[in-house]
Amino acid sequence: MRAIQTIKYGELKDSIAINEVSKPSILSEDVLIEVKAAAINPIDKSIVLGNLQSLLPLPLPSTLAYDVSGVVVEKGTSVNTFEVGDLVYSRVPQEQMGTLAEYVAVKSNAVSKKPGNLSFEEAASIPLAGLTALQTLEYSGIKENDKVLIHAGSGGVGSLAIQYAKVKGAYVYTTTSTDNVSWVKELGADRVIDYKTEDYKSIVKDADIVFDTLGQHYTSEAFEVIKLGGIVVSIAGVLDEETAKMFGVPDYNLPEELTKLIRTKEARYKYVFMHPNGAHLNEIKLLVEDERIKPIIDKIYSFADSIDAFMHLDSGRAKGKVVINLS
């Protein structure tokens, strides 16, 4: 079968190739998905560029991407939640990475039936970003009337996080650039802050939750806008001590500056690491079918143009997800 692989670490255009590889075989708890559409995320680009070599060492060449939607064509002996012919979507587990291929084997507990009102391309755009949004906001303990700041509302995670926070009844602030203000507003955000003309720090006060999608100075700034006893949940900042331990770094300490900020605000800080979860994807499916969450797609590429898709993602100009059609 054909697959899009990273053949080495380096510049995108030189490091990605379409290769002929063998069709994956399944284990008892797996389903084999005939891929109809796959979406790419910033992590896929980082893998090719070699930025994650130490965290995620991969044999080369490796088939790329984690997001998929397609049809179950085979199932393992212990799978009783899916049938051959089911239309599904998934963010596949790390060890099964490789959705940019004609087939992918996936642990059934990472799979859900796809939303019936979405095309394969729309469904493939959701899993990684949707799970990140849901799991991070759930970790924060989000509830009705909470004031939540979500950075980068036009991003893959931000656009879904805004909608999920509104499902939970929160008041949502979000930041974005001038060009994106109107469509981000349509996602339901209560206050869209144009970071090119406004200073979010003078607008957001006493937030219950800050969802830090940007890291760097935004992580420490979060403590300026958060209320006493609030929580900063991050997917881009530094690791917290518990998460570091999970990654096998037991002696890790939070940077001193951050520890002080946390103490001053009597706040909590957590780096949330997305994990594949079919049950969570099913929750998202129901919200999508109820039109309370909708995916935002920037562009759909054909399989043959996959390298262009990566280049487009790398340009930073995408407003929504970049999807590759394999059907």
Added chain:
Amino acid sequence: MKELIKKIKDSIPLSKEAEEYLFSISNERTVPKGSVLIRQGRPVDMVFFVTDGCLRSFFIDRHGKEHTLHFAIRNNWISDYIAIHSNESATLTVECLTESSIIEFDTEKIYGMLTMFPELEPFQRANLERLFISLQKRIINQLHLSAAERYDLFLEEYPDVEQHIPNYHIASYLGITQESLSRIRANKSRT
């Protein structure tokens, strides 16, 4: 099964032998919500009579989107008749929207029964005619009625179904967006 026998007897005289045979080829069971009874692309060898619950038939287009064709509630039949009569794979999927009680019949046996007991022919013909009329009406209504009028007809045809099924199935059946469906409902509740 008693309900089905009664339904038949209400429209035609049914001999003891035919009744016993019908009973012998029937399989009455309760199926959980979400069960798929017929799957698009697979052979079809069953027809189903609904005694309780709600099922739907839908078509999946080449982009993977579902389009609802038909709902079946108490005392309705459901299957993929195109597949049965043309001996082709299913063009539709039939799934249970709620836990449902059904009586299932093997197509060969139930159609073979018409040869063994020709007295059942009028009942069978009436069923198919009813289905044909319902589909013809659905096409005509789709062509000339407003979405609000089609919604009213849906409520008439499927009373009490609305609260048990997701809005998107109803919107899909009516061929409108959920946003339009919400608008129609809001207008109705104001009048």
